[in-house]
Amino acid sequence: MVKRTSLIVMTVITIMIATAAVYFTVRTTRPKTSQTSTLAPPVYSPLFNLNERLGRHPYPRLFVQLQHYAPSEEMINEAANWDLLVLDAEVILNRPEFLGSNGTILQINPHAVVLSYFSSSDVLPGHRETTTINGIFISGLDDGWYMKDVNGSRYLLLQLPDGNWSEMLNLTTEVNFYMADYLNKAVISTGLTDGIFYDWVMENISWLNYRTNNPNAPLDINNDGLADLDDKLNSLWKNGTKTLLNNSRNIFPSGTLVVGNGGTIFDNTYKNVLNGRMLEGFLEGEAWGFGWLEVMRGHYLMHLVSVEPKVSLIMANGHQNDFKKMRFALASTLMFDGYFCYTNYGAYQATWWYDEYSVDISTGAAVKSLKYKGYLGSPLSEAYNVDDRDEFLGISLISGEAAVEEKVWRRDFKNGIVLVNPSNSEKVVELNGEYKKIKGIYDPFFNDGRILSRIVLEPKSGVVLLRAWNNQTQKSF
Known part of the structure; x- marks a missing residue:
């Protein structure tokens, strides 16, 4: 296991450094086609292929997201009970022994599906000058690919717990190709994941100009030194995001899942380019008018325009023993065919289990066991x-x-x-x-x-x- 892990890590680092070096030295022109990965074909061939695993996901369908660069074995042993896992892309480097057909997850749950988390819209300053997946990605970025304000300063997107800010990327630039191509080489080509989970897939960004704690001058998405009107900002941003997603579809191997997260009120902007979206923070925006109707409408409409195989996700956040809130969100999710997660606030690291997750139908008793998941059986009706x-x-x-x-x-x-x-x-x-x-x-x-x-x-x-x-x-x- 040690030799296997070391070989995987060294292979991934070599590919990432080579990829970033190419982009760092030849960033002024975009290649006409994606470069072929130099990685050998994936070492792993799961017992069930992706479509077979997705087809075996029962009701209720469950997913879990762990925001941890190197989750513990105990955490992964618990998370493997869920149907779909969203793990940080860094896990491929830090804990590859959990992944692939010989890894812990599929050994515990042969029907599990794993998505690798990566932010589509910002980078963290702490990753600079590191040999992490994010760090080598950053080393290949051109300054012109960052979002700027009207003063030419890099736009700060998210304030971190330590007081620093993440730096926003401008998806209307060549970064929308570089990111997809880099992830194909550094993540997808390892064969250790089933797809990419892009964070910050938003319909609009004009709201950033109205933040009360905004550290920047107004956004300047086209770098002309002038503040852009809301409609222009949002239109250009959506086109850039769509280009990233289309590039991902074209560059990644056929069948790779591409899932997004961001926003609550969805439209058909990303029709036919995503396998699904995550609705994060179920009803957390209710005080601002984003109630059950708006949230469920967005979830359903996005599901309709997603490509097969569809992977729609609803995440609710709360306290572990708020059973009523958990059941309300779970029941709402079960009105359609999405996956459900109930987790903590803050950095998502909870693996909480509930009565409704697995039941022995012969006795009606809740049992925490993979054997008794899917107890509801197939749906017999629409809601x-x-x-x-x-x-x-x-x-x-x-x-x-x-x-x-x-x-x-x-x-x-x-x-x-x-x-x-x-x-x-x-x-x-x-x-x-x-x-x-x-x-x-x-x-x-x-x-x-x-x-x-x-x-x-x-x-x-x-x-x-x-x-x-x-x-x-x-x-x-």
Whole structure:
């Protein structure tokens, strides 16, 4: 294992340094085509290919993001229970033994999918002059590829805990090719990941000029020394981002996943270039008008225009024992076909498990085990209004009807149902049959195993119920 790890690290560093050196010396012109990677074909060939692994992801579908450059073995052993993992790109260098078909993750969970996190829009000053994936990327950047303000100063995007700021990249420049080509060589070509998870994939950046703690003068996206109007800023930014994503699709091997994160209110700007988006901070913007309708509408619309295989993600943040908030976000996610994560605020490092994640359907008891994931089975319906079976949530979201938030929505699965009440009032729901609550081990007060024919849903809540007749043997994961 030591020899294998050392060989991988040295190979990746060699490729990254060579790639950055080429760009550092020949940055004034863009190559007409992507250069072929000098890496040998991937050493690893997973037992199941990517599409097979994605096809085996059950309901509820779960993902976890770990913001850690070198996660511990204990952390990875826990995270491997999730269907999809978002790990920092630096893990390829720092802990390659976790990755690939011989790595810890797929040995524990042969259906797991791994995405490598990389920011599309900024770089951290702490990576400079290091032989990290980010550091060598920075060494190949031209000064003209950074975003500038009207004074010609580099634009500062995100203030870090130590008081320093990240520096923003200008995706309307040649960096939109360099980044995709660099990641193909330094990350994708190792064969240790299934795709790239780009952070800061935004529809607009004009809001940056209105920050109360803005350390810069107004943005100057085209470097003409003049402040740009909001519409111009956003239009040029979207075109630059789309170019980055298209370049990634063209340069990465066919079938590589390209997923983005950023924003809450989505449109079709990135249609047919992403496999999906992550909706981060579920309902954290509610006080500013980004309520359940707007958030779920954005999630659904982006899912519709994503390319196959689709990987739509919803992340909710909170405290570990806020079970109601977790269930509300999970039930909302289960109205469609996305992946769900409930994690901490700040740097994401939580691997919290909940009753609703895995259940032995023969007993109705929650069990933390890969064997009992996917207990809901396949969906039998689209999400519909409990008072009108012919009214579907997706259609109502597209139309943007405000009444969407006042109704209870239900989706039927082979082995259970999911209900969500996004309203501010308590709702009594007739179940039209007998269902039972999960027998919980984390939240036994709510998940008490009772059989119900009706249920009272609190405001902004959700629930997973099992069919009362479930007694079949569950298939092994």
